[in-house]
Amino acid sequence: MDNIAGQKSGLMWAVHLSVLALVLLWLFPTVGLFVSSFRTADQIATTGWWKALTAAEQNLLIRAADPDDEGVQQQVDGVWTISGNLFEEDGRPPATLSVWGTSSREIDAYTAGETADLGDGEQITVEANGDYVLTAQEQMSGRGQRVFLTAVIAPEFTLENYQNMLFDPKNVDGMSRAFFNTLTVTIPATVIPILIAAFAAYALAWMEFPGRALLIAAVVALLVVPLQLALIPLLKFHNGIGIGKGYMGVWLAHTGFGLPLAIYLLRNYMVGLPRDIIENAKVDGASDFQIFTKIVLPLSFPALASFAIFQFLWTWNDLLVAKVFLIDATGRTSVMTNQIVELLGTRGGNWEILATAAFVSIAVPLLVFFVMQRYLVRGLLAGSVKGG
Incomplete structure (x- = not known):
């Protein structure tokens, strides 16, 4: 009787473990799909859905404000200046920037707080919180300056999808x-x-x-x-x-x-x-x-x-x-x-x-x-x- 009881107990454990394995195999992709449907494109491309609740490091391309927009440029002490926050202008939540650059080949050329020389008398300084100051000796025109940066982005969920x-x-x-x-x-x-x-x-x-x-x-x-x-x-x-x-x-x-x-x-x-x-x-x-x-x-x-x-x-x-x-x-x-x-x-x-x-x-x-x-x-x- 002990043998029979032991065999039944072992079989029961095997059934329970098999059912649990099947449930997990079915549950994981379903939950992953559900979580991903509320995440942004950058988060999906950077980290897996299981890291949706943790901050993640992402490489981003953000443009500064366009010089041609009304009221963007201001002349201070003879220097044309554009200032703002990269994350706010891109519609992102606050983040912490570590390194940045002005070229896709050198996205880590500068650290937070350093100044980059853009040539023709233009310079840009980017702080850790995304604040930037773009200066030039002459009035600027064209599209906003591209900034490649690496930042730690807080978890974000959206209904926009x-x-x-x-x-x-x-x-x-x-x-x-x-x-x-x-x-x-x-x-x-x-x-x-x-x-x-x-x-x-x-x-x-x-x-x-x-x-x-x-x-x-x-x-x-x-x-x-x-x-x-x-x-x-x-x-x-x-x-x-x-x-x-x-x-x-x-x-x-x-x-x-x-x-x-x-x-x-x-x-x-x-x-x-x-x-x-x-x-x-x-x-x-x-x-x-x-x-x-x-x-x-x-x-x-x-x-x-x-x-x-x-x-x-x-x-x-x-x-x-x-x-x-x-x-x-x-x-x-x-x-x-x-x-x-x-x-x-x-x-x-x-x-x-x-x-x-x-x-x-x-x-x-x-x-x-x-x-x-x-x-x-x-x-x-x-x-x-x-x-x-």
Whole structure:
């Protein structure tokens, strides 16, 4: 008994550690994406999200005030002077400057408080807090003086990324359209395979007919067929019957790829339902359709919900199937995953916008998962221990 108890205890620890590892693998990138969506571009480019709460050293390029702006230049004792604070003029919070320079090749040529000779009688002095004084013997013109500096920047969080993503006319039209396109793809692609799989699972679980075992074996075999193997033949078939590059084509594609798992999961669950209930209903004269709709379906709700979660998350986050069966030249049917790819192509350096767009795209799947996770656990556990 001690051995058995010890084996159970060891197995329990292994299960707990495995679950913890899976939770952390899922949690870290999600939290990182969420934190990055509130950080500035400089912070994202300089440090990882796990250092978001600590000050970080950054290399910055900031221009002094433009000499041509009204009231910027002042003549003091015959010397033209421009003064200000580099961080304030660049819209940054207060920071501490260590080294600076006037050329990209020597960004550490001077320390805080030193004066740089710019030639033609111009000089600039930069202090540790970002205050600067630019002087010249003659009135200055043109753009403001460039200053390359290394400074310790305090942590900064902003809602500007979400404002740009959700309210900027350049982004809002594409993202909002992609959001509703994704819903148009995901909801039917989740409901249709559940309806078909529920009927098929009941037949394979409780109806006797020739070839049932072969059909069950075929369903299990289809679980291991790679998705990529069927893309080209299926696309040619869709084009041949006139449903390629449209919602109907992508709905049927997701239905076909999701049916094997749905039938397998629901069949295993339905087989474990109490046989007495089914037999008593048949004795009372109930037809198979009545048994299916009034007894089996209500009792199978956990399994139905668990597959619905899987299918919803897969279709919502899908890019490959949407690229093959849906995308048109105008982009009017573009889904969110493809819209983010397009955003990456046009604004590849704006990682803060990309992080925000990615987190917006996973908000709905996260909501669905947390709302229905109890059904997911019940359905998967029941389907795994019951069978026949």
